[in-house]
Amino acid sequence: MNTAEYPIEPDKIFCFMRIFGSPQVRRKYLLIPAMPTPNGRLHLGHMGGPFLKMDILARLYRRNGHQAEVMSASDVYESYTLMKSFRTHLPVKTVCNDFHELIVKDLSAMMVECSHYFNPLEETFRTTVDDTYRDTLEKITAAGAVVKRTEKVLYSPSADKYIVGTWLKGKCPHCHSDAGSYLCEACGMQFNPEDVLEPAAVTGETDLEEVTVDSFFLKITQPEALIAHIQKMGVPDINLEIVQRYLTHYNNEVRLTNPGKWGVKWQDDIWRGENYNVVFPYSGLLSLSRVCGGLYPGGQHPFSKDSDVITIASFGIDSTIPWFAGVLGSCLATDELKPFDYFLTNHFYRLEGSKFSTSRLHAIWAADIVNKTKASVDAVRYYLTKNNPEFEEKDFFVQDFISLNNHFLVERLNNQIEKCWHYLEPAEVQPISDSLLRALEAALETQSAYLEPPRQQLAESLTVFDSWVKRLTDKNIWKQQPYWALKSIALLAYPVMPKMSQALWTALSAAGAPSLEGFLAIEPVVKNASLPRFFEVLTYEDLLPCLPATLTQATTQSQTSSKILLDFMEPEVEAGIMEVREVNLINNDERIAPFKASRFEVYPGQQSPLDIHEVRECWFVSQGKGEVIYNGTEVVPVSSGDVLYFESNQSHQVTNTGEDQLIIFSVWWKE
Numbered sequence: 160m161n162t163a164e165y166p167i168e169p170d171k172i173f174c175f176m177r178i179f180g181s182p183q184v185r186r187k188y189l190l191i192p193a194m195p196t197p198n199g200r201l202h203l204g205h206m207g208g209p210f211l212k213m214d215i216l217a218r219l220y221r222r223n224g225h226q227a228e229v230m231s232a233s234d235v236y237e238s239y240t241l242m243k244s245f246r247t248h249l250p251v252k253t254v255c256n257d258f259h260e261l262i263v264k265d266l267s268a269m270m271v272e273c274s275h276y277f278n279p280l281e282e283t284f285r286t287t288v289d290d291t292y293r294d295t296l297e298k299i300t301a302a303g304a305v306v307k308r309t310e311k312v313l314y315s316p317s318a319d320k321y322i323v324g325t326w327l328k329g330k331c332p333h334c335h336s337d338a339g340s341y342l343c344e345a346c347g348m349q350f351n352p353e354d355v356l357e358p359a360a361v362t363g364e365t366d367l368e369e370v371t372v373d374s375f376f377l378k379i380t381q382p383e384a385l386i387a388h389i390q391k392m393g394v395p396d397i398n399l400e401i402v403q404r405y406l407t408h409y410n411n412e413v414r415l416t417n418p419g420k421w422g423v424k425w426q427d428d429i430w431r432g433e434n435y436n437v438v439f440p441y442s443g444l445l446s447l448s449r450v451c452g453g454l455y456p457g458g459q460h461p462f463s464k465d466s467d468v469i470t471i472a473s474f475g476i477d478s479t480i481p482w483f484a485g486v487l488g489s490c491l492a493t494d495e496l497k498p499f500d501y502f503l504t505n506h507f508y509r510l511e512g513s514k515f516s517t518s519r520l521h522a523i524w525a526a527d528i529v530n531k532t533k534a535s536v537d538a539v540r541y542y543l544t545k546n547n548p549e550f551e552e553k554d555f556f557v558q559d560f561i562s563l564n565n566h567f568l569v570e571r572l573n574n575q576i577e578k579c580w581h582y583l584e585p586a587e588v589q590p591i592s593d594s595l596l597r598a599l600e601a602a603l604e605t606q607s608a609y610l611e612p613p614r615q616q617l618a619e620s621l622t623v624f625d626s627w628v629k630r631l632t633d634k635n636i637w638k639q640q641p642y643w644a645l646k647s648i649a650l651l652a653y654p655v656m657p658k659m660s661q662a663l664w665t666a667l668s669a670a671g672a673p674s675l676e677g678f679l680a681i682e683p684v685v686k687n688a689s690l691p692r693f694f695e696v697l698t699y700e701d702l703l704p705c706l707p708a709t710l711t712q713a714t715t716q717s718q719t720s721s722k723i724l725l726d727f728m729e730p731e732v733e734a735g736i737m738e739v740r741e742v743n744l745i746n747n748d749e750r751i752a753p754f755k756a757s758r759f760e761v762y763p764g765q766q767s768p769l770d771i772h773e774v775r776e777c778w779f780v781s782q783g784k785g786e787v788i789y790n791g792t793e794v795v796p797v798s799s800g801d802v803l804y805f806e807s808n809q810s811h812q813v814t815n816t817g818e819d820q821l822i823i824f825s826v827w828w829k830e
């Protein structure tokens with residue numbers, strides 16, 4: 160989608176309204192970035208998606224004199240937390256609590272400031288959250304908008320679980336892409352488990368029985384009203400198309416509950432007493448938003464019918480159905496809840512050409528790039544804003560980031576700031592010149608127009624800042640009005656680069672956070688220290704501590720590429736436990752060896768899965784130490800340099816007992 164489809168109305172750009180000093184209506188906002196699943200940390204893909212966007216908007220509103228609160232929560236009942244629990248052998252609550260804490264750290268490192276980011280499992284929230292989940296469903300039921308449907312799902316007696324949600328894989332019934340759970344990331348459609356083509360259990364259970372369960376669905380009785388509301392929100396056509404396609408295909412019904420035990424119980428399962436029917440996690444998004452609303456200061460609930468709080472949610476395009484059909488549809492059905500005013504969506508963010516992936520560890524974690532490298536949080540935020548997947552898929556390219564940092568932020572911006580600071584004579588500061596003030600007002604107007612919904616254009620908004628920095632290279636400004644040059648940079652940079660902005664603002668003795676209200680006052684500046692350098696020159700090596708192996712290993716391989724060096728296939732990763740890379744022994748469509756081989760790594764303290772097979776196998780321990788259990792009885796300590804042999808059909812498993820990765824090469828063959 161082209162940004163040209165979202166023109167800013169000319170009168171919004173060129174309206175030279177005097178924004179300083181004129182009384183403003185103080186508006187109230189509640190901004191909700193979609194609740195992330197606490198099955199991993201937050202990476203730059205999450206940040207470049209909903210989080211940074213909501214933080215930028217909140218800072219813009221607050222700077223402009225409005226009240227804006229960012230609130231969200233960890234979506235603990237999303238079934239992917241169960242998979243993480245299964246893989247790590249940790250209780251699901253431990254998984255949720257641990258990753259919740261890490262998510263909080265990632266948000267804070269990226270300076271995404273939430274008034275509340277809560278954990279629904281925490282004692283103070285648990286009852287409220289569970290009650291709200293039930294209350295939302297009760298409201299929809301009372302409105303006569305709930306229908307009960309029987310549906311067929313797969314059940315594994317050996318694992319005692321329904322193969323739905325995180326446990327289900329297969330192909331999307333709509334576009335035939337690989338898909339699982341209830342949603343297709345490729346086409347954005349939501350589906351029912353029974354529609355999935357070639358269904359199978361992700362964890363390999365084969366004793367699958369088809370059973371019949373009851374689930375509850377929201378019946379959207381007035382789809383035209385929903386569509387009209389969505390159109391009024393001014394969203395991109397693609398969202399509307401997905402919603403219309405879904406409603407037509409699924410007879411205007413949106414899932415409210417699903418079979419399973421982990422979640423807020425809705426009603427007893429008729430088929431098995433000990434398995435429950437729980438509130439569908441996507442349906443819980445509205446309830447979690449309502450809990451956020453309950454925390455809004457001032458006692459007014461943003462989702463009550465008469466509320467004047469403007470509510471905005473932000474999420475990835477793959478969540479179109481849950482938010483547009485589920486959340487909005489439920490609000491409209493009850494007539495008791497004020498629907499969201501705006502939705503802001505984003506496309507997928509990739510890391511150097513392939514999707515950010517928590518399970519493959521193909522990710523840069525938010526706190527790592529800020530805390531483990533010289534990169535400034537402002538530089539990361541600036542890059543993510545400039546390179547944002549707001550209208551189409553985008554990539555985080557490491558070299559691109561480095562180049563933007565070194566050329567614009569260090570050479571242009573930081574030098575300009577230092578020049579201004581150098582020429583600043585605190586005793587001689589005069590009121591801002593009329594022409595500079597006029598120009599600044601126009602810049603602020605344009606910036607706000609670019610950042611406010613529904614037609615938010617993050618990347619375009621930076622053109623305002625960039626041209627402002629360019630304007631300041633005029634020596635009539637930096638030599639004669641260095642104070643105003645610096646203060647205007649602080650003001651314009653605040654939404655995207657809060658750290659630098661706040662430091663400048665404070666260095667100029669201005670109180671609080673950068674704001675329109677505090678701009679024109681001239682405070683006595685104490686210029687006894689030099690300003691900190693806000694941006695450092697970066698090299699690729701500087702960033703290595705935060706880069707995943709998926710990037711750094713690819714780099715070394717391509718540098719030393721030779722015919723006699725064999726490639727590895729795509730790794731199979733069990734996050735935090737082990738990684739297996741099979742050696743590619745096919746050359747020109749021909750198998751070059753009578754055996755197969757792989758290299759696998761087991762993380763410290765972790766264990767490989769129990770393996771048993773007909774083929775014979777040898778292991779060559781290349782690094783680390785461990786304990787092999789052979790045939791269920793024999794325990795053999797091993798360390799680097801050891802070679803092991805396993806007979807046909809004898810089980811084997813290794814635990815890493817050392818402090819480093821245990822790396823083993825394996826070859827196997829048939830007699």
Ligand SMILES: [Zn+2]
Binds near residue numbers: 331332334335336345
């Ligand atoms: Zn699909």
